[in-house]
Amino acid sequence: MSRSPAILPIPEGLLAVDSDRAPFEPVIELATLPVGSMCRVTRGDVDVLVAHTVAGLLATDDRCPHMSAPLSQGRLDGCLVDCPLHSGRFDLSTGDVVRFPTTGGLDADGTYHPAWQQPDSPPKPEPTDAKAMARAATRVRRLRYYRLRVRDGLIEVAIPRP
Ligand code: FES
Numbered sequence: 001m002s003r004s005p006a007i008l009p010i011p012e013g014l015l016a017v018d019s020d021r022a023p024f025e026p027v028i029e030l031a032t033l034p035v036g037s038m039c040r041v042t043r044g045d046v047d048v049l050v051a052h053t054v055a056g057l058l059a060t061d062d063r064c065p066h067m068s069a070p071l072s073q074g075r076l077d078g079c080l081v082d083c084p085l086h087s088g089r090f091d092l093s094t095g096d097v098v099r100f101p102t103t104g105g106l107d108a109d110g111t112y113h114p115a116w117q118q119p120d121s122p123p124k125p126e127p128t129d130a131k132a133m134a135r136a137a138t139r140v141r142r143l144r145y146y147r148l149r150v151r152d153g154l155i156e157v158a159i160p161r162p
Contacts, residue, residue, distance in 0.1 A: 004150050005035070006056030011095045016061070016144040018160035024147070026154040033057075033155065038081070040072040043159045048146055050155060053079045055093055059146040059157045064088060066101045066140045087116075088140065095143040106139040 027041040027050060038051035040062045049062035049072050062072050069085035079093040089099035097107060104115035115136075117124050127133050147158040 005030070005052065007148055007150070008053070008056045008058040008093055010145040010147070011093075011142075014095045014142055014145050016146050016160065019146045019158045022147075022158040022160040024149055024151075024156040024158050026151075027059075027157050027159075028155050030150055030153050030155050036076060038072050038076050040070060041157065041159075044161055046159055046161075048157055048159060049081075050148070050157065051076060051081070051092055053092055055079050057148055057150070057155065058092055059148040060092060060095070060143045065090065065097075065143055066103075066105070067138065090143060092143070095145070097140055101140065103135050103138070105136055108140065108142055110139070112136070 028039060033039060033050065033052045035052050035054060038049055041048045041050055047062040048059050050059050062070050064071055064083040064085065066083065066086060066088050069083055071081050071083060074084045075082045079091055080089055080098055081092055082089050086101035086103050088101035091098050100113045102116035104113050106112055115124055127136050149156050
């Protein structure tokens with residue numbers, strides 16, 4: 001009989017609103033989500049990323065904390081997921097940014113990061129048009145997590161509903 005995989009603890013302060021009160025519901029068979037894979041689960045208007053990392057299972061928003069691209073379409077490497085849209089990289093075990101999105105912007109504490117540029121190329125000028133200024137003022141937030149458990153070979157997640 002195979003052992004159940006570990007379930008990653010929810011990083012402090014990053015529990016999704018009302019996941020502590022939501023009932024668990026089955027979302028996918030454990031056997032169909034091997035280590036190194038992830039999937040999107042949608043319930044109502046909530047898109048959840050269920051990931052089976054090398055450290056264990058977790059459930060978080062399937063929305064990049066930058067501009068909401070689906071992380072489930074990105075690449076999982078260990079506990080790190082690469083966003084398919086602007087190459088941001090996030091540590092799913094902590095909810096932290098590992099590589100800032102190429103667009104630049106503000107991190108969660110408001111620190112400004114310039115847009116990515118080729119190494120050894122001259123600095124890009126600061127944005128001046130409205131679109132570029134809005135992009136530079138876009139804040140990268142922390143991921144939010146949902147409670148997850150495994151019962152009878154099924155992964156269950158507590159997904160809040162309105
Ligand atoms: S939407 Fe993911 S890095 Fe921009």
